[in-house]
Every structure is written in C-alpha cells, then in structure tokens.
Amino acid sequence: MEVLVCVKRVPATGGRITLTQDQQSIDTKFLGFTVSPHEECAEEEAVRIVEQQGGSSTVLTLGPEVAVEQLRDAMALGVDRAIWLDGGEDEWDPEATAAAIVEAVRSEETAGRSFDAIFFGNEAADSGGYQVGIRVAHALDLPCVSGIKRLELSQGKATARREGASGGWEIFEVDLPAVFTIKEGINLPRYPSVPGRLRAKKKEVLRMEPTRRPGGLGKLRLKLPPEEEGQVQILGNGADAAPAVVEIMQQLGLVGR
Amino acid sequence: MILVWVDLAGPEPDMMSLEALTFARGIGDSVEAVVVAGEDVASRLGAFGVGTVHAVSDDLLADFAPAAWAQCVVDIMDSLLPEAVLAGGSDRGNEVMAHVAAKTGLAFAANCVEVETGDDYVVTRMRWGGSLLEEARLSGATKLLTVAPHSLAPEEAPAPTDPIVNQVTPVIAEEDLRVRVTGREAPEGGVSLADARVVVGGGRGVGSAEGFRILDDLAALLGGTVGVSRAVTSLGWRPHAEQVGQTGTRIAPDLYIACGISGAIQHIVGCKAAKKILAINTDPDAPILAHADYAVIGDLHAVVPAIAEGIKRALAT
Ligand SMILES: Cc1cc2nc3c(=O)[nH]c(=O)nc-3n(C[C@H](O)[C@H](O)[C@H](O)COP(=O)(O)OP(=O)(O)OC[C@H]3O[C@@H](n4cnc5c(N)ncnc54)[C@H](O)[C@@H]3O)c2cc1C
Numbered sequence: 001m002e003v004l005v006c007v008k009r010v011p012a013t014g015g016r017i018t019l020t021q022d023q024q025s026i027d028t029k030f031l032g033f034t035v036s037p038h039e040e041c042a043e044e045e046a047v048r049i050v051e052q053q054g055g056s057s058t059v060l061t062l063g064p065e066v067a068v069e070q071l072r073d074a075m076a077l078g079v080d081r082a083i084w085l086d087g088g089e090d091e092w093d094p095e096a097t098a099a100a101i102v103e104a105v106r107s108e109e110t111a112g113r114s115f116d117a118i119f120f121g122n123e124a125a126d127s128g129g130y131q132v133g134i135r136v137a138h139a140l141d142l143p144c145v146s147g148i149k150r151l152e153l154s155q156g157k158a159t160a161r162r163e164g165a166s167g168g169w170e171i172f173e174v175d176l177p178a179v180f181t182i183k184e185g186i187n188l189p190r191y192p193s194v195p196g197r198l199r200a201k202k203k204e205v206l207r208m209e210p211t212r213r214p215g216g217l218g219k220l221r222l223k224l225p226p227e228e229e230g231q232v233q234i235l236g237n238g239a240d241a242a243p244a245v246v247e248i249m250q251q252l253g254l255v256g257r
Numbered sequence: 258m259i260l261v262w263v264d265l266a267g268p269e270p271d272m273m274s275l276e277a278l279t280f281a282r283g284i285g286d287s288v289e290a291v292v293v294a295g296e297d298v299a300s301r302l303g304a305f306g307v308g309t310v311h312a313v314s315d316d317l318l319a320d321f322a323p324a325a326w327a328q329c330v331v332d333i334m335d336s337l338l339p340e341a342v343l344a345g346g347s348d349r350g351n352e353v354m355a356h357v358a359a360k361t362g363l364a365f366a367a368n369c370v371e372v373e374t375g376d377d378y379v380v381t382r383m384r385w386g387g388s389l390l391e392e393a394r395l396s397g398a399t400k401l402l403t404v405a406p407h408s409l410a411p412e413e414a415p416a417p418t419d420p421i422v423n424q425v426t427p428v429i430a431e432e433d434l435r436v437r438v439t440g441r442e443a444p445e446g447g448v449s450l451a452d453a454r455v456v457v458g459g460g461r462g463v464g465s466a467e468g469f470r471i472l473d474d475l476a477a478l479l480g481g482t483v484g485v486s487r488a489v490t491s492l493g494w495r496p497h498a499e500q501v502g503q504t505g506t507r508i509a510p511d512l513y514i515a516c517g518i519s520g521a522i523q524h525i526v527g528c529k530a531a532k533k534i535l536a537i538n539t540d541p542d543a544p545i546l547a548h549a550d551y552a553v554i555g556d557l558h559a560v561v562p563a564i565a566e567g568i569k570r571a572l573a574t
C-alpha cells in the first residue's frame with residue numbers, strides 16, 4: 001500500500017491571537033508550529049496501514065523552508081519519506097495549493113510511485129478552506145470520501161465511515177486508489193519516540209519547485225472578531241463557593257428547589 | 258439570481274440551509290433553490306422567499322452522493338447562470354460546494370459571515386473555526402460560498418412566495434456515483450453532546466482518567482453529559498467523541514461548566530454558543546475567565562464534589 005499524506009504548517013495558537021501590523025498574518029514571535037489535529041491523525045493512519053499491510057508512506061507539504069519541521073515531525077511518528085513543495089513565504093490559495101499537489105503526485109507517478117490512498121485533513125487548521133482534497137481528487141479523477149473517522153483498506157477496496165449530521169454512521173465503499181479527507185478521532189496518534197526523532201533528522205527530504213497558478217480567492221487582510229463584552233462574576237474560592245454555584249443553577253432552572 | 262443548495266434534516270430543510278436562504282436575500286433580488294431528494298419542501302421554501310424550487314429526484318440519489326449531488330447543482334448553474342451559489346456551512350454544505358468548485362473550476366469561499374457584492378465579491382470568512390476573520394476577494398463568473406453556521410438567524414421573507422416547482426430528472430454519470438452512502442448505523446443512545454442542556458467540561462487539570470468520576474457524577478445529577486478538551490483526548494483519558502472545540506463538537510448548552518480547562522481559542526470556538534459558562538480553575542488569570550460568566554477559583558477536585566453535594570441537598574429539601 002502506498003499512502004500519501006498532505007499537511008499544512010500552522011502556528012500553535014493558544015489563549016489569544018495577535019496579528020502582525022500589516023494584518024496579513026498571525027504574529028508568531030512567541031509561538032511554536034504544528035499541523036491540524038486532523039492531519040496528525042492522517043499521518044498516524046498512514047503509518048498504521050503501512051505497519052499492517054506493508055508498502056510505504058509519504059508526507060507532503062507546500063510551504064516555506066521552515067515547514068520541513070512538520071515533515072520531520074511526521075517522519076518521527078513513522079512516516080517513511082517526505083516531499084517539500086517550496087512555496088516561499090506567503091500562503092497559497094486553495095486552487096493553487098491543489099494544483100501544486102496534483103503536479104507533485106503526477107511527478108511521483110512518472111518516477112514510478114503511484115499512491116493507493118491520498119490523505120488530507122477535512123479542513124486546514126488556519127484557513128479552513130474545506131476544498132483542497134476534493135479539488136485534488138477531481139483533477140486526478142479519483143473518488144473522494146470526506147470527513148471520515150473510520151477506515152478499513154483491503155484488496156483494492158476501502159470501507160470508510162463518517163458521522164451523520166444527526167449522529168450514527170454513514171458508510172461508504174470505494175475502490176482504490178482514492179482520496180480521503182480525515183477528521184480527528186479516527187485514531188489516537190502516538191507520541192514520537194526518541195529514536196524516531198533521531199531517525200527523522202537524518203532522513204532526506206525531496207524538494208520540488210511547484211508552478212504557482214493563483215485562483216479566485218485572494219486574502220486581503222485578517223481581523224479579529226469583535227470581543228464578547230461581559231464581565232466574569234467570581235463566585236468565590238474553593239469548596240466554599242458551592243452554595244453560590246447551586247443558587248445560580250437554580251436561577252437557570254437546572255436544579256429544582 | 259442567487260441559487261441556494263438546500264440540504265434536508267429529515268423531511269425539512271436544515272437550519273443552516275435556512276440561514277443560507279436568509280443570507281441570499283441580502284445579496285440578490287431573486288432567490289432560487291435546488292434540493293435533491295426532497296419532496297414537499299416548496300411551501301417551506303416559499304416562506305423564505307424562494308421563487309423557483311428545482312427539485313431533483315432520482316432513485317440513485319436517494320441517499321447522499323456528494324459528487325452526483327454537486328453535478329445536479331452544476332447542471333442548474335449551466336442553464337440559469339446564477340450570480341452566486343450558496344449553501345449552509347455544514348459539513349455537507351461545504352463538501353458539496355467544494356465538489357461544485359472542483360467541477361466548474363470556480364473559486365469557493367467557505368464559512369462566510371459577510372459579503373460585499375460587485376464584479377468581485379469581498380467576503381468576510383471564518384478562519385480558525387471562527388477565532389479569526391479574513392477579508393478576501395472572491396472572483397469568478399459565478400461566486401460560490403457557504404454561510405458560516407449561526408452567523409445570522411434564519412428569518413422568513415416579509416412576503417412569502419408560492420414557488421414554481423421545476424422537477425428535474427438528472428443525467429448521472431457513473432463516476433459521480435463512486436462515492437455514496439451505502440449503509441448507515443444508528444446513533445447510540447444517551448444524551449448527545451451537541452444537544453445537551455448541561456455540559457460538564459474537563460481539561461488537563463482533571464489530572465487523570467479516574468479524576469473524571471466526579472465530573473461524571475455531577476453531569477448525571479444535572480441530566481447532562483461530559484465534554485473534554487483536546488489535552489484530555491490526546492492523553493487517552495477520554496474518547497474523542499467527547500472533545501469540544503474546533504476539531505471536536507460544537508456545543509450550545511444552557512450551562513457549560515469548564516473544569517481545569519485553560520480556554521485555548523480552539524476550545525472556545527466549540528463552547529462559546531453556551532448560554533452561560535462557569536469556569537472552575539486554580540488560575541485566576543486563565544484565559545477561560547475572559548469568556549466565562551461565572552468563575553470559582555480553586556481546585557476542581559474540591560469544588561466539583563462540593564457542588565454535587567449542594568445539589569443533592571437542594572433536591573432533598
Ligand atoms: C488546530 C488546532 C485544533 C485544536 N482543536 C482543539 C479542540 O477541538 N478542542 C480543544 O479543547 N483543544 C483543541 N486544540 C488544543 C488547544 O490549543 C489546547 O492545547 C487545549 O485546549 C488545552 O487543553 P486544556 O485546557 O485541558 O489544558 P491546559 O491548557 O494545560 O490547561 C489546564 C488548565 O487546568 C487548570 N488546572 C490545573 N489543575 C487544576 C485543578 N486541580 N483544579 C482546577 N484547575 C486546574 C490550569 O490552571 C489550566 O488553566 C487544538 C489545537 C490546534 C493547534
């Protein structure tokens with residue numbers, strides 16, 4: 001089984017977001033970087049499939065050179081190889097991103113590697129475009145199952161499950177090769193081991209120069225949503241505050257008198 | 258003309274489609290709708306000012322098939338050339354619109370909260386699940402966008418219409434049916450996180466899987482359920498199905514009790530629709546306090562059982 005996982009480097013924002021002066025990006029001076037939890041689960045899923053069925057896994061990112069850090073993180077989890085699409089500093093729009101990934105998949109095919117499964121996150125953590133995986137699938141004429149939380153692959157076929165809008169599971173069966181967009185919860189990703197990290201450091205990263213074909217959605221500026229007003233009412237300290245809490249619950253009609 | 262793809266929840270249009278219809282009336286003078294496998298929704302859509310309902314039906318489309326459903330939208334776009342196509346910002350809305358975008362080569366903006374129309378649209382859309390907004394230029398002969406969930410309240414049109422119903426029998430290519438729902442499994446019983454009236458949230462501060470017993474007890478007393486932060490699911494203390502946030506479930510209870518949760522933006526976007534938030538935290542400077550209505554400063558291991566005792570006493574008198 002040959003599996004490709006596409007991931008995007010994003011800042012690991014915490015309690016609040018600060019923007020740069022030019023409003024073009026998040027101020028990342030004090031932040032680390034990561035990938036979406038959806039994509040981390042996609043990496044784990046790829047590693048498990050290869051552990052169980054053989055073959056190899058490849059992680060790909062389009063971004064600046066520092067995004068190689070996220071490729072190494074993936075290899076520390078057990079992904080076998082990595083491709084860096086050198087996209088320079090600024091963010092590519094979803095159409096341009098999809099086109100660059102399609103180009104890379106085709107070039108891998110020319111080099112003799114064809115993927116049985118291509119994994120994406122259901123949506124990128126930062127831009128939340130909800131489209132790159134689906135665009136890639138159409139360009140490669142592959143079926144795409146979106147938002148999955150269970151996947152079984154065997155003998156050229158896949159059974160995927162995702163949550164229905166009102167709970168329960170929707171089941172999809174497709175022939176491979178296919179594209180899957182994955183949601184967190186499909187598995188619990190392992191923590192990278194120290195030997196895994198050391199191995200990842202030494203591995204080669206294949207660099208490619210993608211063609212940039214800008215699409216019709218262009219970022220103008222970022223802005224913070226209006227702050228919710230309102231002041232927190234401190235009900236007290238420790239267990240002594242319990243009566244005040246119960247009174248509030250009674251006022252809200254959650255506890256009968 | 259603005260075309261809206263309407264999704265159904267059971268036999269009725271779903272909430273987010275009604276939001277999209279309301280949003281559409283703000284953009285264009287005339288609104289039409291396309292609905293797949295929906296019988297009898299025309300009068301409901303008329304209340305939202307829809308002039309024409311394009312009702313697509315075919316046995317092959319009886320259950321969800323994203324690419325085939327998208328092709329139905331594309332066919333109607335080809336004949337009517339709408340200025341824009343909208344859908345609700347549900348998982349399915351975003352998915353179908355992304356297929357429409359991929360098939361037509363048009364740009365697509367997901368989860369918009371505002372639109373300025375023109376040759377190009379300037380849209381304001383959600384990033385980071387809504388913690389950040391982006392202004393973007395959306396160009397193309399037809400603008401494709403979804404409306405961010407609950408960014409406006411669904412409102413019926415001032416004057417209801419009696420929609421013309423255009424029955425559509427689609428021509429479906431085999432390749433568009435490669436992905437479709439071939440089976441369903443029913444939901445498990447119990448209080449669902451998304452619909453619970455009370456959610457007792459636990460974060461890293463709970464300290465261990467066993468530590469959740471007091472939260473389970475409190476939730477049971479209140480007829481609610483437990484929700485958790487990603488720190489908790491990553492540690493394997495609780496299943497991901499309980500995670501609240503950007504990559505978990507969005508909740509909207511009457512009361513959310515956040516115990517030992519710091520209040521990272523990705524958690525907040527999942528719980529900010531709660532009517533009231535009570536934070537229980539040892540740290541008076543925890544970011545969660547900026548979003549909370551009430552707070553207790555202290556160790557949740559002491560506070561939570563004391564609240565449970567207080568409730569029992571109140572119920573006994
Ligand atoms: C793209 C992306 C998506 C994400 N999606 C989600 C998501 O869907 N949901 C989510 O929750 N997170 C999500 N996260 C993770 C998020 O950024 C935070 O890391 C996470 O929410 C932190 O969980 P926490 O508050 O439990 O832990 P911490 O941040 O470690 O906070 C623990 C809190 O407990 C308090 N505390 C400690 N001991 C006690 C005690 N005894 N009594 C009372 N209080 C105590 C501390 O003061 C602190 O405030 C996402 C991150 C990224 C990058």
Ligand SMILES: Nc1ncnc2c1ncn2[C@@H]1O[C@H](COP(=O)(O)O)[C@@H](O)[C@H]1O
Pocket residue numbers: 006007008009036038039060061062063094097119120121122123124125127128129130131132133
């Ligand atoms: N710059 C990128 N490099 C690699 N993969 C990406 C990139 N941007 C988006 N993706 C993939 O496409 C998915 C959906 O992105 P989006 O459509 O932008 O929400 C992400 O979860 C990633 O798997």
